[in-house]
Amino acid sequence: MAALRQRLVDFAAARRWEPFHTPKNLAAALSVEAGELLEIFQWLTPEQAAAVMSEPERAHRVRDEVADVLAYLLQFCTAVGVDPLEALAAKIERNELRFPVSADAVGAGEREAPEDAADVNSDVSDQPL
Amino acid sequence: MAALRQRLVDFAAARRWEPFHTPKNLAAALSVEAGELLEIFQWLTPEQAAAVMSEPERAHRVRDEVADVLAYLLQFCTAVGVDPLEALAAKIERNELRFPVSADAVGAGEREAPEDAADVNSDVSDQPL
Amino acid sequence: MAALRQRLVDFAAARRWEPFHTPKNLAAALSVEAGELLEIFQWLTPEQAAAVMSEPERAHRVRDEVADVLAYLLQFCTAVGVDPLEALAAKIERNELRFPVSADAVGAGEREAPEDAADVNSDVSDQPL
Amino acid sequence: MAALRQRLVDFAAARRWEPFHTPKNLAAALSVEAGELLEIFQWLTPEQAAAVMSEPERAHRVRDEVADVLAYLLQFCTAVGVDPLEALAAKIERNELRFPVSADAVGAGEREAPEDAADVNSDVSDQPL
Numbered sequence: 001m002a003a004l005r006q007r008l009v010d011f012a013a014a015r016r017w018e019p020f021h022t023p024k025n026l027a028a029a030l031s032v033e034a035g036e037l038l039e040i041f042q043w044l045t046p047e048q049a050a051a052v053m054s055e056p057e058r059a060h061r062v063r064d065e066v067a068d069v070l071a072y073l074l075q076f077c078t079a080v081g082v083d084p085l086e087a088l089a090a091k092i093e094r095n096e097l098r099f100p101v102s103a104d105a106v107g108a109g110e111r112e113a114p115e116d117a118a119d120v121n122s123d124v125s126d127q128p129l
Numbered sequence: 130m131a132a133l134r135q136r137l138v139d140f141a142a143a144r145r146w147e148p149f150h151t152p153k154n155l156a157a158a159l160s161v162e163a164g165e166l167l168e169i170f171q172w173l174t175p176e177q178a179a180a181v182m183s184e185p186e187r188a189h190r191v192r193d194e195v196a197d198v199l200a201y202l203l204q205f206c207t208a209v210g211v212d213p214l215e216a217l218a219a220k221i222e223r224n225e226l227r228f229p230v231s232a233d234a235v236g237a238g239e240r241e242a243p244e245d246a247a248d249v250n251s252d253v254s255d256q257p258l
Numbered sequence: 259m260a261a262l263r264q265r266l267v268d269f270a271a272a273r274r275w276e277p278f279h280t281p282k283n284l285a286a287a288l289s290v291e292a293g294e295l296l297e298i299f300q301w302l303t304p305e306q307a308a309a310v311m312s313e314p315e316r317a318h319r320v321r322d323e324v325a326d327v328l329a330y331l332l333q334f335c336t337a338v339g340v341d342p343l344e345a346l347a348a349k350i351e352r353n354e355l356r357f358p359v360s361a362d363a364v365g366a367g368e369r370e371a372p373e374d375a376a377d378v379n380s381d382v383s384d385q386p387l
Numbered sequence: 388m389a390a391l392r393q394r395l396v397d398f399a400a401a402r403r404w405e406p407f408h409t410p411k412n413l414a415a416a417l418s419v420e421a422g423e424l425l426e427i428f429q430w431l432t433p434e435q436a437a438a439v440m441s442e443p444e445r446a447h448r449v450r451d452e453v454a455d456v457l458a459y460l461l462q463f464c465t466a467v468g469v470d471p472l473e474a475l476a477a478k479i480e481r482n483e484l485r486f487p488v489s490a491d492a493v494g495a496g497e498r499e500a501p502e503d504a505a506d507v508n509s510d511v512s513d514q515p516l
Contacts, residue, residue, distance in 0.1 A: 001130055004217050011221060014230045020430045024170040024178040027163075028286055028429045030198070034156075034163035035289075035422025037205075041153040042415045043407045049153040053209050063211055067220035069159070069202055070213050073195070076166075080182050082192055084199050088133050091196035092140060101143045149301050157300045157415055164293025164418075171286045172278045259388055262475050269479060272488045282428040282436040285421075288456070292414075292421035295463075299411040307411040311467050321469055324460065325478035327417070328471050331456055334424075338440050340450055342457050346391050349454035350398060359401045 001085070005074045012075070023079045030072040037065035130214070134203045141204070152208045159201040166194035259343070263332045270333070281337045288330040295323035388472070392461045399462070410466045417459040424452035 012018055040061055041049050053059045077084045141147055169190055170178050182188045206213045270276055298319055299307050311317045335342045399405055427448055428436050440446045464471045 001214060004214060004221070007221055011224065015228060022175060022178060023181060024173060024175070025429055027167045027170050028289075028425055031160070031163040031167045031286075031289055031293075032422045032426045032429055034160040034198075035419045038156045038160045038415055039419045041156050042412055042419055044153060046151060046153070049151060052152060053211070062209060063216040064220060066202070066206060066211050066213050067216040069163075069198075070217045071220065073198055073202070074217075077195060080191060082182070082195050084195050085130060085133060087192040087196040088199045091193060091200065092133070092136055095140065099144060154300055157296055157418075160415075160418055160422075161293045161297045161300055164290045167286055168290045171283055171290055259472060262472060262479070265479055269482065273486060280433060280436060281439060282431065282433070285425045285428050289418070289421040289425045292418040292456075296414045296418045299414050302411060304409060304411070307409060310410060311469070320467060321474040322478060324464060324469050324471050325474040327421075327456075327460055328475045329478065331453070331460070335453060338449060340440070340453050342453050343388060343391060345450040345454040346457045346461075349451060349458065350391070350394055353398065357402060 001074070005078060008071055008075055009078060021075055021079055023076060026072055026076040026079055030069060030076055033065060033068040033072055037062070037069060040065065130203070134207060137200055137204055138207060150204055150208055152205060155201055155205040155208055159198060159205055162194060162197040162201055166191070166198060169194065259332070263336060266329055266333055267336060279333055279337055281334060284330055284334040284337055288327060288334055291323060291326040291330055295320070295327060298323065388461070392465060395458055395462055396465060408462055408466055410463060413459055413463040413466055417456060417463055420452060420455040420459055424449070424456060427452065 012021055040052065040058060044052070052062060073084065076082075141150055169181065169187060173181070181191060202213060205211075270279055298310065298316060302310070310320060331342065334340075399408055427439065427445060431439070439449060460471065463469075
């Protein structure tokens, strides 16, 4: 991942695109690309969505949008000086405390969707994973 | 990254959240979290945005949302069987062909924003990085 | 709607928020709020989603996010000088030509999802309604 | 607006698209279209963004995406039975209480961005307009 991150830096530098790569612009671009990934799925039934990779054209679009999201995420992290893997490791640790297994895994029938767990905490910046 | 990806799989499995982790739901969640990252920046001036990490509370929110975006991206990739690093490497190679350096780096004064380069191709699924 | 649009203008003016209400910031805010509306639904099953308004707290959130999306859409339209109803009327007319009824309504069994109709045109800025 | 809302209902019915128009799918589609509107602005400088409507092709895209956002918002409201104008009027009234003019309009130099006002309340579902 570090190598890809460097290639993205070099790619933008060679094209003199750095002035456009402000944190705010990159956050916007990341959000736009995440929307394009969602667009692939928006009208699909659960069955069609589950089989998305068995259709060559859709599979290509999925890979392409995954690449765009990751590219902008890495470029954003470069712009603000955040290590994404470190941030994720820290978040998983916090979530392991916030969502202890014993409380949730009481059985599929009675359990709540992850969204409801988050509702209890009424803290949207702290969603479960 | 592979280790974090596995921890996310285990985390969801221990809480029996897999039924919620369909490709469509994860693409939606990824888009929602990318929006929350953008939310931090939406009213900031360029100066405030550039200094976002020097403010402890905002810096924490940035790291937190980066973690959420990466988490859902990895979980999405697990759900559809895509290798995100491989997808990104392939995309960079395609973009190196699509946006040759000689054509773009003619000088900051005359060059166009990356968005305009994309406009020429009128192919939104193939944005420049 | 014109009256609400004026109230939004007055509200922002009284608080001296106009400098923040650039087209770019408002487009970002609109996208963020649309993400918050989607967040309500992201983990819901089709049955839970269909019953979303029968749960008072969720129903309140839905109305709240609808209001936010409409508010930012109207403020964006004020900022760029676009009449949203006129734009929508023009779009419906274009779509009536692009998606003629005879071609699509051949029977539920054989027809494609609207997304596929759009794919054929490979023009994302021209999604079906 | 009521007339346009009815035309959208008829348009979808004539093409037998209602099964796709679940609240969850429409919330996803709304978010995708809001992202497409933001895409137009993502790399623009403040000057370019302010002049967006003086460029015919961009102006067309803006009107087109505004129409798409409004269309999906109205279709979403139809699907969940919400009156968007009523929801917005109620929200403006709540915000007039939450953001009293006296506290905010102390002078452009000292005032905070609207986002900061929201931060104080740490309640993302209740953003200022």
